[in-house]
Amino acid sequence: xSSALQEKEIxxxxxxxxxxxxxxxxxxxxxxxxxxxxxxxYTPLKRVGNLHNDAKAEQDINYEIVAAGGxxxxxxxxxxxxxxxxxxxxxxxxTQSLWNKALVIDIPQELETKDLTWIKTDIxxxxxxxxxxxxxxxxxxxxxxxxxxxxxxxxxxCEIIADVNSNIDFITVYDLARKxxxxxxxxxxxxxxxxxxxxxxxxxxxxxxxxPRAKFSGNHxxxxxxxVFLATNGQFFENRVFVDxxxxxCKSNVLYRGGAQGEGSHTVWVGDVLxxxxxxxxxxxxxxxxxxxDDGARADSVPNLEIETGEVEKAGHASVTGRLDDDQLFYxxxxxxxxxxxxxxxxxxxxxxxxxxxxxPELKERLNERLNAAIExxxx
Amino acid sequence: MSExxxxxxxxxxxxxxxxxxxxxxxxxxxxxxxxxxxxxPNGSGKSxxxxxxxxxxxxxxxxxxxxxxxxxxxxxxxxxxxxxxxFLAMQYPVEIPxxxxxxxxxxSLTALRGEAPKLREWIKEMNEAMKEIGMDPTFSExxxxxxxSGGEKKRHEILQLELxxxxxxxxxxxxxxxxxxxxxxxxxxxxxxxERNNTGVLxxxxxxxxxxYVKPDKVSVFVDGRxxxxxxxxxxxxxxxxxxxxxxxxxxxx
Ligand SMILES: Nc1ncnc2c1ncn2[C@@H]1O[C@H](COP(=O)(O)OP(=O)(O)OP(=O)(O)O)[C@@H](O)[C@H]1O
Ligand SMILES: [Mg+2]
Numbered sequence: 010x011s012s013a014l015q016e017k018e019i020x021x022x023x024x025x026x027x028x029x030x031x032x033x034x035x036x037x038x039x040x041x042x043x044x045x046x047x048x049x050x051y052t053p054l055k056r057v058g059n060l061h062n063d064a065k066a067e068q069d070i071n072y073e074i075v076a077a078g079g080x081x082x083x084x085x086x087x088x089x090x091x092x093x094x095x096x097x098x099x100x101x102x103x104t105q106s107l108w109n110k111a112l113v114i115d116i117p118q119e120l121e122t123k124d125l126t127w128i129k130t131d132i133x134x135x136x137x138x139x140x141x142x143x144x145x146x147x148x149x150x151x152x153x154x155x156x157x158x159x160x161x162x163x164x165x166x167c168e169i170i171a172d173v174n175s176n177i178d179f180i181t182v183y184d185l186a187r188k189x190x191x192x193x194x195x196x197x198x199x200x201x202x203x204x205x206x207x208x209x210x211x212x213x214x215x216x217x218x219x220x221p222r223a224k225f226s227g228n229h230x231x232x233x234x235x236x237v238f239l240a241t242n243g244q245f246f247e248n249r250v251f252v253d254x255x256x257x258x259c260k261s262n263v264l265y266r267g268g269a270q271g272e273g274s275h276t277v278w279v280g281d282v283l284x285x286x287x288x289x290x291x292x293x294x295x296x297x298x299x300x301x302x303d304d305g306a307r308a309d310s311v312p313n314l315e316i317e318t319g320e321v322e323k324a325g326h327a328s329v330t331g332r333l334d335d336d337q338l339f340y341x342x343x344x345x346x347x348x349x350x351x352x353x354x355x356x357x358x359x360x361x362x363x364x365x366x367x368x369x370p371e372l373k374e375r376l377n378e379r380l381n382a383a384i385e386x387x388x389x
Numbered sequence: 390m391s392e393x394x395x396x397x398x399x400x401x402x403x404x405x406x407x408x409x410x411x412x413x414x415x416x417x418x419x420x421x422x423x424x425x426x427x428x429x430p431n432g433s434g435k436s437x438x439x440x441x442x443x444x445x446x447x448x449x450x451x452x453x454x455x456x457x458x459x460x461x462x463x464x465x466x467x468x469x470x471x472x473x474x475x476f477l478a479m480q481y482p483v484e485i486p487x488x489x490x491x492x493x494x495x496x497s498l499t500a501l502r503g504e505a506p507k508l509r510e511w512i513k514e515m516n517e518a519m520k521e522i523g524m525d526p527t528f529s530e531x532x533x534x535x536x537x538s539g540g541e542k543k544r545h546e547i548l549q550l551e552l553x554x555x556x557x558x559x560x561x562x563x564x565x566x567x568x569x570x571x572x573x574x575x576x577x578x579x580x581x582x583x584e585r586n587n588t589g590v591l592x593x594x595x596x597x598x599x600x601x602y603v604k605p606d607k608v609s610v611f612v613d614g615r616x617x618x619x620x621x622x623x624x625x626x627x628x629x630x631x632x633x634x635x636x637x638x639x640x641x642x643x
Contacts, residue, residue: 335446340483340533342467343443343476344497344549351468354496358487358532365487 032095036106039099048098051277051309053245056216058136058162058190060100070139070163071131072112077124080151082114092142094168094196101194101220104138104164111140114153118146125152125372132159132189139165145175152178152369160186167195171203173227179207184379185214194220201227208367210376211238211246212383218247225256236265237360241387243273250280254288263295266363268356270302270387280326281313289320299330300359302387349388356384391458391474391556391589393419398453400441411437413614419557422583424590424603428625429611430633435593436480439561443477444470457557472501474556478546478563484534491515491529494552501553522548523574539566547578554586564599576602597629612636
């Protein structure tokens with residue numbers, strides 16, 4: 010029996026979400042999931058268009074990009090791209106082996122820009138795979154927004170590599186049409202003194218599964234993984250976060266707020282933070298708050314924290330799932346505000362705890378517009 | 390002229406041990422321009438009365454009626470009651486994370502007036518009202534009641550009272566937790582509202598000190614879920630001196 014196979018068996022037998030899993034770009038290293046595996050137990054595999062099994066690419070993915078001055082971008086074929094991306098599950102590794110064109114974005118050394126860089130992928134109907142690489146060179150500072158729309162089926166992975174002392178805001182918006190499906194693994198690598206602040210927003214699509222994985226390549230790095238998701242009308246949104254504290258004195262902050270409303274609507278958040286033996290001086294906190302907006306919706310929330318060293322600075326995790334507060338709605342309505350508007354205010358207020366971090370006016374406006382449209386859909 | 394008429398109001402709540410009756414036949418009338426003070430021991434049901442009239446979903450009303458100028462209040466949704474001219478200043482105002490005071494007040498006034506106040510005039514109106522009640526303008530960007538001190542929450546309630554200009558206002562222990570200066574400022578706010586808008590006030594309180602600033606036309610004693618006595622200000626003085634013993638006995642004997 011090969012050692013890879015042994016590892017695989019250990020992985021699929023384990024019942025807790027062990028973060029140390031196989032990493033490989035070869036899909037054959039992963040069994041086709043049947044839905045009973047820990048990491049697939051929530052995902053509705055019947056609805057992912059066979060991405061997990063044998064869905065072939067029907068077309069290349071379409072990238073549109075408007076880049077801030079000084080930021081370069083190119084669309085490259087497989088042999089032109091150098092990547093060390095190792096996928097950690099079957100869909101991710103299939104995506105990794107099936108994309109034809111990758112989008113590579115370079116933020117040059119010492120470039121600092123307040124202007125936004127927008128990447129848009131319109132997921133056309135049919136199956137497609139994509140790969141995006143964002144290279145932030147040392148001492149750079151930029152904001153990148155990756156927006157997914159469309160009604161097709163896609164696997165899209167992303168690497169965000171932040172070199173020494175760089176400062177990157179990275180926002181991913183999933184706002185697909187009602188039948189759209191997308192599965193993504195995003196890998197963040199944070200070098201010495203670098204800082205990545207990422208926000209994921211899931212509002213539109215039938216199935217969105219998002220696996221962000223962060224690790225450090227130098228000491229004193231910091232990463233924030235923030236998320237907002239609102240599943241309505243039977244949508245399924247899943248987030249599986251993993252932060253690997255593999256360096257000293259690094260900081261991570263994982264904050265996700267979600268909402269779910271309507272029969273069959275389902276959200277999943279699994280947060281794994283691993284503090285390795287060498288990662289002394291770690292400061293980490295993870296928190297998921299969910300609002301269940303009615304009885305038909307479901308939210309699963311599983312925080313995990315694994316500490317292998319005795320010398321952490323701070324480590325905490327929490328998860329709270331509750332309902333819209335009657336007293337808050339009553340207070341607003343007693344001031345003449347009708348029920349839909351009162352709900353809208355309370356839900357917006359709930360999410361603003363995360364959105365509030367992003368103050369760029371254009372970004373703020375676009376995010377709020379999309380969120381409000383989703384909240385409005387939830388009233389119907 | 391407006392009149393809120395409460396007749397034989399019974400209110401129950403669902404508890405783990407079954408249905409519990411809290412109000413047991415309340416009769417009260419509140420009239421425009423008049424202030425009616427209600428005093429009663431802890432747990433006698435004063436806040437329940439206030440909430441039930443405002444329409445909190447927690448309470449069930451098996452019998453009785455509440456009408457505002459003849460219209461059936463109990464038939465209205467919570468926001469319709471506010472639009473009809475009812476206002477409740479809460480004993481424990483609710484915190485609403487992520488919703489700014491200015492957004493909240495503007496949404497409320499838009500709903501009550503049927504159109505959004507013009508932005509410029511609105512800012513002026515809000516700032517003036519905040520100044521009158523002694524709230525720093527920075528409060529407009531804070532989240533509703535979040536991190537407000539007890540006294541600040543009460544001022545914020547009276548700010549809303551002044552902006553919303555209701556026909557009838559129920560003020561539930563608005564004076565509790567106020568320092569002497571705040572008590573005076575809040576009382577002035579109440580008096581202004583009565584003068585300017587001819588609002589009728591139901592003033593729930595434990596203390597006569599607010600009655601030195603806000604002169605009640607009537608004082609009622611509330612014990613065990615109903616009104617047991619009504620009189621003038623002298624009744625309040627008597628309660629402060631002797632407590633509710635006499636009235637509690639009266640109900641026990643009844
Ligand atoms: N949901 C509930 N479940 C059980 N009991 C309740 C509930 N709501 C109110 N009560 C009870 O009803 C009674 C009246 O409460 P209420 O708050 O109206 O009193 P109050 O007169 O306002 O008192 P205070 O002066 O302390 O503010 C109390 O005994 C209270 O415990
Ligand atoms: Mg009370």
